[in-house]
Amino acid sequence: MSQIENSMIETLRTDFGDVSKEFIEMGIDSILEDGIFKDIPIIGTLSSVFKVGISIRDIYFIKKILSFLSSLEDTSIDDRNEFLSKHSNNSQLGEKLIFILDRIDDLEKPKLIANLFKRYMDNEIDYLTFQRFSLIIEKCFIEDLKFLKNNINEDIITGFEALGLANSGLVSLASFDGGTFNEVDYNPETEYRINDLGKAIRQYAF
The missing domain is CATH 1.10.10.10 (Winged helix-like DNA-binding domain superfamily/Winged helix DNA-binding domain)
Incomplete structure (x- = not known):
């Protein structure tokens, strides 16, 4: 599992309940320098990766990840860890989440992806359906x-x-x-x- 994929799974295993729903209004410097955000494994990893020359795409990638995480705040650490312990391939899951969030074109869409992910966690949809529906969300205006x-x-x-x-x-x-x-x-x-x-x-x- 690569560093970024691993940090995404690690993030899901930790408490990110302090992710502010106001973060989209923050400047990228605040996001990358704020201790609260950098304590989130995936943000800390991306901060390190992007520390030399950050692009506009990088900025929005970070914001999409934070939007996704903020929409998972109503899930518990125990539930997420139980789900991950039963998932057959966490490396594949981390890669898929990174891939989906990187490709979507709107800061409101990560909330929809998070809702689908919660349905997957709750066994209301399976992994293939999660991927299929995420692709539809990605393609839709x-x-x-x-x-x-x-x-x-x-x-x-x-x-x-x-x-x-x-x-x-x-x-x-x-x-x-x-x-x-x-x-x-x-x-x-x-x-x-x-x-x-x-x-x-x-x-x-x-």
Whole structure:
């Protein structure tokens, strides 16, 4: 297990309950220099790795990890350690979490990944489903996911959000209408229904 993957698993085994939900507003220097954050194994490791020339991508990678951890604050150390003791391959798990968090494109998405991870910890979904749903979250535009959450009880949905969800496989075609187009406005009127996959993402990621 590499240093970063190992430190991610080590972090899950420790108490990171002091991760502030206000951290996104903090400057990166504060995050890297604050003793509270550097005491978190994964942040301490990344601080060491990034200490010579930190990029914008590095900054947001750290913030995504902190967002993920802050969303796991309602899980106990005992529960996380019990889960990790039963997991068949912690090296693979640490690598997968790092890979997912590195690729997602929005600071709100780590919260959704954390929700999926908690469902996995609780045996509500299996590891393959966790990976599959995480990939869907990664590929979706965050505003489309919010639209899914807020319209889950609607029989029919339309518009750009519905089109985006269709491209991610979370809604199914109900009827087709090309809509109208002019130079200043385009409103697709094709109708979609939220399918079982969309309902599952809503149930487990939010």
